[in-house]
Amino acid sequence: MDMINIKINGMDYEAPKGTTVLEAARLANVEIPTLCFLKDINEIGACRICIVEVSEKRGEAMGPKRMIASCVYPISEGMHIYTNTPKVIESRKKTLELILSNHDRKCLSCVRSGNCELQKLCKDMGVEVESRYDGEKTSFELDTSAAHMVRDNNKCILCRRCVAVCSKVQGIGVIGANERGFKTNIACAFEDGLANTSCVSCGQCIAVCPVGALYEKDSTADIFEAIADDSKTVVVQTAPAVRAALGEAFGYPIGTDVEGKMAAALRRLGFDKVFDTDFGADLTIMEEAHEFLDRVQNGGKLPMITSCSPGWIKYCEHYFPDMTENLSSCKSPMQMFGATVKTYYAEKIGVKPEDIVVVAVMPCTAKKFEIGRDDQNAAGVADVDYSITTRELARMIERSGIKFNELPDEKFDDPLGISTGAGVIFGATGGVMEAALRTAVETLTGEELKSIEFSEVRGTEGIKEASYDVAGMTVKVAVVSGLANAREVLKKVESGEADYQFIEIMGCPGGCVNGGGQPQQPGWVRNTVDIKALRAKVLYDIDSDMPIRKSHENPAIKKVYEEYFGEPGSEKAHHILHTSYVKRGLYK
């Protein structure tokens, strides 16, 4: 690699040719503040917060100092970079004051108060007067049309991070910049509501929003009401990925397992039963592995594609409606869990399903859409009543005065809190495939696996492939996360270029650990740390420490089949645990 000599704030450094000033400074451990910049996703030099002064060589002499946006400006041999001159600091401050001049400054009641990148930058840069440049302000109607989220453009700073993630990472592009100049606003085509577009509800836009312009619809008040209602049995389930990220909301480092404290907090919040979606994941594997083997052996539609991720499901319905037959008919683990609670468990405890409230804590915003889908009501009432994000759970814990960090580690309740290592890895890309393989291979061969770790399908890459010889049959699989990647793989399947039998697709890059409902990490963390890898490691570590690591060996799962469902794929299981899809298409 060609190295270039540069000076940063008077100190000599070397940096690879072609790097930006921002990147070179990072390599030298000099931090330049950023706002709109997201590495590899949004590199547009729009906000001017990362401004620095540089002087470049002109022949033998040094040229004059100029202000440049460090996130997009490449270094040159002999360049002098000044990141902290009074002029630079004054410029950043002025930029922030100009942003504030057209920003709805209701910080006290803002969902991002205390966790807002704009707020932090204003504090760091010493902004003293919020109203220095007050003048005409734009005013926008809130878009509350979608089931899962709200867009409040009065707080939008036009950084375009949401636009970039929607179009580049997810390949969807239902939001973008409309109009120009002072009227510029981020919205959908023809100013339509998000609900009327092919938005898949993944929430990645919320995850990258630096301010309070995008947020999930909050159900916490309804859940507090349900808990306070003595006539209701309120059951909570938590998705695998929640335990890998909830700690971040309470100051723990990224990649801390807080499963025990989470169970303790849920109990103290007053839920009647604290169960685990991991049980639902094990149940999903029983049904999905059975469905896969049935399709392979009886000439069913292949490749079969997993159906756990509601963002992916809606994407398939909009963008690949001809492939909905490829989707596994299995409900997601969350929905299977809810359906099992309102049928099997309701009978067991002698409570009517309508008197049970199932709350799901999910790393996901698309789950808010999923609970309202058709064919998700096995007992005649909704399988799941409320789906809240990891962020909402953190809010409930804070609101209740529970000192999360001081809590003891506790366990989930029996019987629907019993799960396996296979269930917990569902939260990371490759996890569903690995869990399914553990069960499918043993079912096919009738022998115990020598090694149950399928390392080929692990890792955070967006597209992974593997092929396994099982009982004389070659099974080709693909594991995909992020919907732009899904499109790439599905195009190959459509054209016949790829001949997989089984594909796992998760809507968010890296899988649920990086879901749109997880605690937000600011740009400067996202740009330097592989968050999804750190969170995924939590799940794989839990898996390797579990006594039981295969879904079909879960005693609670065996029992529920013995007592209720019969066999995987039975008529009863089909009625309660499977669902159907809609061919939506793109434009109405």
Add this chain to the structure above:
Amino acid sequence: MAAKTCSIPFAGTAEQEARLKEIIASHKGDKGALMPVLQQAQEIYGYLPIEVQTIIATEMDIPLEKIYGVVTFYSQFSLNPKGKYTISVCLGTACYVKGSGDLFDELSAKLGISGGETTPDGKFSLVDCRCIGACGLAPVLTVNDDVYGRLTVDDLDGILEKYQD
């Protein structure tokens, strides 16, 4: 929230659609083809309603929002068909200080449309323009090729009455 689409029913013909598809096909594989396609689509239809933008989105495999973003960015593109009479109010400096802003707002209220829009009966379009070189007559507006100067808001009813055919 509902889509803000044109209130005048779309009257595109199969022949127009075939021409548009031909143009899109002729740009297949070109980088930056969207601008010329939009310009030629506007030549065919006179404007770019949701129906036309959706054809372009589908044929070019570009998200509809991206197309809408481009269309609303450039003033050369229109979301509404031109009315029989285009009322163009000069908002250039001289006219503006002489009160053309009030003329524009009053017309907008009388016609029930914003700038760039057309009345549902297809009769009037309202647009603003910059200097038309008649500053001596400020404030000025034009209705198609007719020029009206030294106006006050009280003159507007009389002008509109002339175009009731």
